[in-house]
Amino acid sequence: MDLLLSEQQNLFAETAARLCLDHGGPKRLRALRAAGADMDDEAWRAARGAEWLATVVAEDHGGQGLGAFDLALALEQAGRQLLLLPLAEAAAAAATMSRATDTSRTAGAIADLLRGAGLIVPATEAASWRPGARASGIRYDSRAGVLDGSIAFVAYGDSADAFLVAIDSGPQPVLAIVPRSNVSVATDRNVDGSTSSRLAFTKVHVPAEHVIATGVEARKLTLYLQEFLMLGSAAELVGLAAAALEVTLDYVKLRQQFGKPIGSFQVLQHRAVDSFIDIELNRSLVYRVLAAYDAGEHHPAMVSAAKARASRAALQVTRAALQMHGAIGYTEEHDIGLYYKRAMTLAARYGGELGHTGAFSALTLEGVGGAP
Amino acid sequence: MSWDNTTLFADDTPADRAFRQEVRDWIAANLPFELCNRATRIDPPELKPWHRKLYERGWIAPHWPKEHGGMGATLTQQIILFEEIIRVGAPTPYPHGLNFIGPLIIDAGTPEQRAKHLPPILTGEVTWCQGYSESGAGSDLASLTTRAELDGDDFVVNGHKMWTTNGHFADWMFALVRTDPKAQPRHAGISMLLIDLRSPGITVKPIQTIKGDAEFAEELLVDVRVPRENLLGGLNDGWKVANRLLGSERFTTGHPRNAAVLLNKARQVAEVTGTLREPGFLQKLAALEIDLLAFSAYYRHAAALHGEQRAPFSMAPVIKIAGGELGQRASELLVEAAVGFGPLADDMTVGNQVVNPAAEMFEMRRVTVGSGAVEIQRNIIAKRVLGLPS
Numbered sequence: 001m002d003l004l005l006s007e008q009q010n011l012f013a014e015t016a017a018r019l020c021l022d023h024g025g026p027k028r029l030r031a032l033r034a035a036g037a038d039m040d041d042e043a044w045r046a047a048r049g050a051e052w053l054a055t056v057v058a059e060d061h062g063g064q065g066l067g068a069f070d071l072a073l074a075l076e077q078a079g080r081q082l083l084l085l086p087l088a089e090a091a092a093a094a095a096t097m098s099r100a101t102d103t104s105r106t107a108g109a110i111a112d113l114l115r116g117a118g119l120i121v122p123a124t125e126a127a128s129w130r131p132g133a134r135a136s137g138i139r140y141d142s143r144a145g146v147l148d149g150s151i152a153f154v155a156y157g158d159s160a161d162a163f164l165v166a167i168d169s170g171p172q173p174v175l176a177i178v179p180r181s182n183v184s185v186a187t188d189r190n191v192d193g194s195t196s197s198r199l200a201f202t203k204v205h206v207p208a209e210h211v212i213a214t215g216v217e218a219r220k221l222t223l224y225l226q227e228f229l230m231l232g233s234a235a236e237l238v239g240l241a242a243a244a245l246e247v248t249l250d251y252v253k254l255r256q257q258f259g260k261p262i263g264s265f266q267v268l269q270h271r272a273v274d275s276f277i278d279i280e281l282n283r284s285l286v287y288r289v290l291a292a293y294d295a296g297e298h299h300p301a302m303v304s305a306a307k308a309r310a311s312r313a314a315l316q317v318t319r320a321a322l323q324m325h326g327a328i329g330y331t332e333e334h335d336i337g338l339y340y341k342r343a344m345t346l347a348a349r350y351g352g353e354l355g356h357t358g359a360f361s362a363l364t365l366e367g368v369g370g371a372p
Numbered sequence: 373m374s375w376d377n378t379t380l381f382a383d384d385t386p387a388d389r390a391f392r393q394e395v396r397d398w399i400a401a402n403l404p405f406e407l408c409n410r411a412t413r414i415d416p417p418e419l420k421p422w423h424r425k426l427y428e429r430g431w432i433a434p435h436w437p438k439e440h441g442g443m444g445a446t447l448t449q450q451i452i453l454f455e456e457i458i459r460v461g462a463p464t465p466y467p468h469g470l471n472f473i474g475p476l477i478i479d480a481g482t483p484e485q486r487a488k489h490l491p492p493i494l495t496g497e498v499t500w501c502q503g504y505s506e507s508g509a510g511s512d513l514a515s516l517t518t519r520a521e522l523d524g525d526d527f528v529v530n531g532h533k534m535w536t537t538n539g540h541f542a543d544w545m546f547a548l549v550r551t552d553p554k555a556q557p558r559h560a561g562i563s564m565l566l567i568d569l570r571s572p573g574i575t576v577k578p579i580q581t582i583k584g585d586a587e588f589a590e591e592l593l594v595d596v597r598v599p600r601e602n603l604l605g606g607l608n609d610g611w612k613v614a615n616r617l618l619g620s621e622r623f624t625t626g627h628p629r630n631a632a633v634l635l636n637k638a639r640q641v642a643e644v645t646g647t648l649r650e651p652g653f654l655q656k657l658a659a660l661e662i663d664l665l666a667f668s669a670y671y672r673h674a675a676a677l678h679g680e681q682r683a684p685f686s687m688a689p690v691i692k693i694a695g696g697e698l699g700q701r702a703s704e705l706l707v708e709a710a711v712g713f714g715p716l717a718d719d720m721t722v723g724n725q726v727v728n729p730a731a732e733m734f735e736m737r738r739v740t741v742g743s744g745a746v747e748i749q750r751n752i753i754a755k756r757v758l759g760l761p762s
Contacts, residue, residue: 003682004673249758264761269754270747276758277690284669288381301375305662361658364375 004287009073016074019046024081026335029342032084033193038158040084047074047087048116056095061110063098067294068228072235072286079239082342084194086156088232089121093164096122096225100175100212109162109177118161120177123151123199125169126226126351138201140167140174142214147178147201155349157197158187164212165201166222173218175225177210192341196349227303229350231293234286234310237346238279241310241317244339245275248321251336255326262324271320278313285309301363308356311347318343377632377661379455380668383676388448395456398429409461411719411728413585413735416466416499416541423465423496432494433470440478440486441494447679451627458629466538467625469493469500472617473546476564480605480613489544489566503533503547503567503591504614510535511748513548514559514611518593520549522600527551527565529573529596535742539589540578545569548610555608564610566602573597583734584717625739626695628668634702634732635660640722641729642709653709660702667694686757689749696739696746703729703736 001010023043032040047053055070057063071091078085094113097106112118125137138149147165154163162179184200213221249272252263262268289306292298318340322329329336347353384392404422407414426432434450436442443449457464474493477485492498509516518531529549536545545567555561569576573596578586605613639657642648674691677683707714710729719726740746754760 003677003684249760253759253761261761266751266754269758269760270750272758272760273693273750273753276686276753277694280686280690281663281666281670281694284673285666288669288672292381299375302665305665308659309662309666357655357658357662360662361654364658364661365654 004284005073009070012070013073013077015050016052016077017080019050020074020077020081020083022046024078024083026082026338029082029084029193029338036189038084038187038189038193038195039086039156043083043085044087045116047078047085048114050074052087053091053094053114056091056098057110057114058098061098061103061107062114063094063110067290068095068231069287069290069294072231072290075232075235076239076242079236079342079346080243082192082240082243082338086119086121086159088229088236089155090119092225092228092232093120093122095228096164096166096175096221097212099221099224101217102212105209105212119156119159120162120164121154121156121160122166122225122229123154123157123163123178124166124222124226124229125151125153138165138167139170140172140176140206142172142174145206145208145211147174147176147204147206150198150200152196152198153349154197154199155194157185157199158195163199164225166218166225168219168222173215173222174206174211175213175218175221176206177212178204178206190341190345192338192345194342194345223300226350227293227300230303230307230356231286231290233346233350234306235290237310237314237343238283238286240339240343240346241275241279241282241314244314244318244321244336244343245272245279247336247339248272248275248324252324268324271324275317275320278317282310282313299363301360304351304356304359304363307351308353308360311351311356312353314343315340315347315353377635377664377668378459378629380628380632380665381672383448383672384452385448388452391449392452392456395431395453396459399456399460399462402429403460403462407463409725410463411726411731413583413587414463416538419463419465420496422463426465427495432465432496433474435471436474436478436494440490447675451675454627455629458627458633461633465496466499468502468538468542469498472502473500473566475617476546476604476613479616480564482601484601485566485604498544499538499542501536501539501542501545501569501589503536503539503545505535506532507534507590511745514557514562516548516550516562518547518549519553520551520563520565520598522551523597525600526597527600527603529565529567529593529598531593532590533593534590535579535588536591537587537742539569539591540576540586542569545591546604548614551610552608559611561608562610563607564604564613565598566604567593567596567598568602571596571598581734582737583731626671626691628664628671628695628698631660631664631667631695631699631702634699634706634736635664637722637725637727637729637732638702638706638709640725641706641713641720641727644722645709645711645713647709647711656705656708660698660705663698664702667698670694684757686753689753692744693740693746693749696736699739700736703733707733 052074054063055066059065094110097110100106138151140147162177165178166175182204185197187195187197189195253261255262286306289302321336325336328334402425433442434445434453438444477489506516520527520529547565547567548562549565551563552561573594575592576589579588581587647653674687707729713720714729719728
């Protein structure tokens with residue numbers, strides 16, 4: 001039982017933990033990687049069956065309208081079990097679409113997502129996701145209704161049936177659904193078996209009924225979508241780091257050297273404690289920011305802070321885990337390396353420590369200080 | 373939306389918000405300006421009038437039960453009081469009487485001990501110090517050798533105490549002393565004594581700190597007679613008595629506000645020195661602000677759980693380690709922000725505020741050493757929370 005959660009949230013988290021344990025784990029990740037799959041279809045069916053997507057969809061769209069916090073509890077469990085699950089992505093798309101003013105254009109897509117008729121993942125870019133990048137690689141011409149350019153680092157792009165394209169840079173922001181058949185998708189494999197896709201839009205015509213929002217509303221919804229993705233991956237990283245520490249604690253309690261378990265040595269104990277503290281602080285940060293996000297009371301800098309810190313902590317914890325495993329940690333055979341690889345992917349996805357620390361700095365530089 | 377790092381994730385209920393405003397208004401009217409934002413330490417005698425004012429307002433001991441003259445306040449209210457006092461740069465009263473021995477006397481004291489010692493702690497008439505450490509007993513506190521032997525109705529105490537904050541200003545000391553040298557484990561032979569520092573046989577000598585002021589003292593005790601009724605708790609129960617402080621005091625000493633104030637000073641100093649235009653400085657500052665945000669989130673969770681008396685054991689040592697190390701890093705950034713002024717021995721003036729980066733930095737060195745070094749706290753977490761073997 002997690003003391004930071006309500007009774008209802010604890011129940012949900014426990015159910016999620018069981019589902020993720022049944023479907024995930026290092027063995028499963030290895031099998032998917034060997035098969036060249038970029039997502040876990042079986043686990044995804046189970047997650048949809050458990051109605052996780054519905055938690056973030058507004059009630060008038062057939063969802064439960066609970067907010068991102070509850071979903072994040074499932075994401076944390078997915079992270080623990082190294083699941084290749086497009087949960088943060090599909091949920092971000094569904095939640096964003098359900099917040100659009102013109103519901104006539106989104107109702108069908110949301111219903112499809114909820115019943116698993118098609119997978120829609122976000123295709124968006126924020127400057128902070130790629131430090132130094134400013135100009136957008138994609139443009140929308142509202143008069144002609146045409147998208148032109150490319151979007152990189154799209155997660156689960158290989159399995160997606162459609163993309164929720166969200167552009168807030170440039171003179172014409174837009175939020176639109178684009179079927180996969182209209183896009184050319186080039187997919188690269190990451191070290192953990194997951195993929196990143198680059199979408200090329202060559203003068204793609206977007207029919208009016210696929211445009212969900214433009215102008216100020218598109219900009220607002222794009223920000224909501226991007227923050228959702230950042231917080232979702234941060235929640236996965238929290239679970240992942242905690243699991244890596246648990247695996248490591250089990251190992252150092254058993255592994256003997258100098259006639260004693262290596263976990264009895266103070267140097268390793270202090271390393272483990274530092275990982276523990278990092279994870280504890282991180283979970284509190286992500287939970288608090290999620291709560292503020294759901295209440296619409298967060299400062300945008302808080303989201304960058306959560307992603308920056310979750311990325312850093314997960315990398316630090318999994319690196320320390322490798323070190324504490326010694327030579328066996330360096331092998332392909334041992335599972336601890338999978339946690340490190342998964343951390344690398346999730347840390348970079350939607351912006352890592354470097355980019356988000358810079359974003360945080362820019363967002364908080366003005367009007368700092370508070371009381372005297 | 374402007375960024376305020378001083379009350380991050382505050383959990384105030386409407387009643388708490390009203391209380392916060394009440395405190396804020398009162399402080400504005402009663403604030404001792406001359407004590408605010410001092411770059412160097414304020415000794416207990418100078419603090420007494422401020423202590424008295426808080427006492428008269430009824431706010432000196434928010435955490436004490438009402439029947440003993442406290443406020444019986446919730447932990448959130450205690451934190452609000454603390455936050456509002458340091459928000460304006462005013463000092464908080466020293467904790468040794470109010471936070472350490474006071475609650476222990478309430479908890480384990482006899483009716484006579486309570487009647488005698490609690491009122492002057494509240495009014496501030498009596499200053500207390502803590503006699504735990506010795507030259508040979510720091511992190512390994514249970515190895516302490518100051519001896520107390522019963523002789524008629526008195527204990528006769530011989531030994532040497534060290535690192536006692538305010539020892540040279542104190543009227544009384546609560547001390548851990550060895551009453552059974554053969555006991556195993558060693559902490560089973562220790563008792564808690566309340567010692568009147570004016571007793572014959574006590575020599576007190578101040579110790580200059582790295583900061584340059586005399587915060588600590590050492591006490592030599594030679595055949596000091598302490599009446600038997602000054603034993604707090606049972607004979608040889610001293611370790612248990614001392615450990616009954618459940619860590620509430622860490623919720624003020626470990627408050628994230630300490631680091632927030634230092635980071636804000638670093639920013640102000642950097643603006644004056646031009647360091648604020650350095651991308652490297654901004655990146656470091658942002659990284660620290662992010663860690664402050666995470667620590668604030670943890671702190672609020674811990675305080676909420678502690679208030680409901682269901683905080684897990686790990687929270688107090690985590691606050692001690694994470695808060696102490698964060699404050700230290702913030703103080704180091706303050707020195708860096710000051711560039712050439714960093715090593716200045718004297719105060720520097722920034723706007724209408726006096727800052728002494730080096731002194732602030734030295735001050736923070738002790739937070740990872742005092743009352744249980746962070747290494748000891750890590751040992752505790754390793755064994756008791758992570759279940760790692762000995």
